[in-house]
Amino acid sequence: MFSKNTLLAGMDARVRIGMVGPEQQDLLIEMYDQYEPLGMALGLPPRTAAARREWILSALDQKVNVAAFSPAGEVVGHCFLAADEPHSAELAIFIRQEFRRRGIGSALVIAALERGGAAGLRRVWTMTPSGNRPALQLQKNCGFRVMKSVYPADELEIDLPLRRAALEMR
Numbered sequence: 090m091f092s093k094n095t096l097l098a099g100m101d102a103r104v105r106i107g108m109v110g111p112e113q114q115d116l117l118i119e120m121y122d123q124y125e126p127l128g129m130a131l132g133l134p135p136r137t138a139a140a141r142r143e144w145i146l147s148a149l150d151q152k153v154n155v156a157a158f159s160p161a162g163e164v165v166g167h168c169f170l171a172a173d174e175p176h177s178a179e180l181a182i183f184i185r186q187e188f189r190r191r192g193i194g195s196a197l198v199i200a201a202l203e204r205g206g207a208a209g210l211r212r213v214w215t216m217t218p219s220g221n222r223p224a225l226q227l228q229k230n231c232g233f234r235v236m237k238s239v240y241p242a243d244e245l246e247i248d249l250p251l252r253r254a255a256l257e258m259r
């Protein structure tokens with residue numbers, strides 16, 4: 090089981106985590122306009138502005154969307170759960186390059202999983218390129234288990250709601 094306290098202790102304290110919805114669409118468009126590298130996570134985020142906008146709007150249709158806000162109010166990270174089957178969703182997580190390795194990705198994933206559990210999800214899964222060490226390590230740190238590891242991608246999943254002991258570590 091992951092230790093939520095340990096995971097979140099290292100997060101940049103100036104960054105705020107909060108839910109986002111269609112009202113924040115322009116902030117998300119700005120984040121992804123500055124995001125690099127585009128297209129590297131199995132084609133995401135889309136490389137063209139028009140495709141990115143469409144993808145952001147469809148992400149914002151999902152029930153669980155959380156973002157990290159800089160002190161200046163910019164969105165510097167975004168995580169959402171894309172529902173596929175009843176009670177199941179795929180995780181998507183993107184942190185703007187200058188803000189990586191500050192614990193923001195871990196904090197966003199935990200926030201999304203907590204909200205997903207509260208919204209009735211029972212399982213969240215990911216399909217991650219085998220060479221994407223940061224994403225795979227983050228997911229394992231957060232409690233995901235590897236279901237299938239067949240090059241060029243690894244499939245991981247986690248059961249929701251997060252286990253009580255982990256939540257008590259707030």
Ligand SMILES: CC(C)(COP(=O)(O)OP(=O)(O)OC[C@H]1O[C@@H](n2cnc3c(N)ncnc32)[C@H](O)[C@@H]1OP(=O)(O)O)[C@@H](O)C(=O)NCCC(=O)NCCS
Pocket residue numbers: 130180181182183184185188189190191192193194195196217221222223224226227230
């Ligand atoms: C993967 C990603 C979301 C991680 O976000 P982050 O905010 O940097 O993650 P955290 O700071 O919470 O780091 C969590 C752990 O992940 C691992 N990690 C993060 N970046 C890493 C790197 N460059 N190399 C190796 N491990 C790394 C580490 O174990 C890290 O813990 P540590 O800093 O104590 O060593 C970010 O690198 C990203 O946006 N990548 C591009 C998009 C992507 O691949 N998304 C996943 C598929 S949708």
